[in-house]
Amino acid sequence: MDVMLSRAIIFWQNWQHANVTQQTGNPDTGDDRWSRAAVGRLKLNTGAALNASTNSMGLGWVLRDHNGTFMAAKNMRITGIFTVNEAKVVSLREALSWIRDTGMGNIDVEMDSQTIFYSLTSSSFNSSFGLLVEDIIEFASLIHDVQFLLLDDLRVVPPTLLPGRPF
Template sequence: MAYISGFAGNYICDWFFWTLNWLNDFALPNFVMLANEVSTHSNAVAGHPTRWSKPALGRIKLNSDATICQGSNVMGLAWVLRDDEGKFLAAKNTVVPGNYLVKEAEALSIREALSWLISTDMGSVDVEIDSQVVFNALCSSSFSFAFGLLINDVRDLAFAIGDVEFHFVARSANCVAHAVAREAFSV
């Protein structure tokens, strides 16, 4: 079996997360961004971006994602913020206890990201998410009760920030936020 930098696994995804453990604070964001750019993984969703792209001039882009650690009763939430040149501005991840449905975890991650963003006084933000269910809920007026409370919180925060647009993207266009969410479990 061939080895890549001492890694003895069989899957590129495993190598990616193995490599994250060896990077310093300066190299980590650069590696994650580079991995996103060279990724050949595609899970195309008709009519939706499959690769990350820069926001329009004067806007920032916030990618949000959540992962659920099966059997541990915890989930990882994460968001990555980049400017209109695609430059890394900030990233955050956190572990949250609880047993949530995936749609609830995704909505909670967006809510926490917008709560954090509101404290920075930044606006004109494009929020990209890879959950079609959450995106549809944000764009409609009907939803289930518990999930609807989270959606209302997200809408209220978006209104408080001002110029917020939500976009659904394929998982491959949101893989950096997904990687940061998975890393929450390694801390």
């Protein structure tokens, strides 16, 4: 019970810090490439970290509203090591699964991986990576109005969806 209370307090403090920083207008010392979602939309950012010494991966995601206000975050640890792209795709798949379960929609998924971004709009291919991409496409189709955005040299490039790949 002490661990749960401690984690809840840390979560609350982090949430307060994220929101107070936004509301007071303190300069953001983080990566300036992040951009806010359009009004009425939510921005999802995901990430993955690999630790070969413990044979594990850390996956995480953050959800913010169109004002940049922190709404939710989640992380998980998975035993096993995948490639970097597979780990990123697993994180995105888990995040979309979680969003689907909450019933939220109008999501902008921002990513920095051209490989993953373009894989979401290309023909299916047989590999572990391809199967994970197919899972993402399936989850995205079950959520109202999901858009995938590629973060490219300080600008966001909206996707060009191929026929048969509506999200």
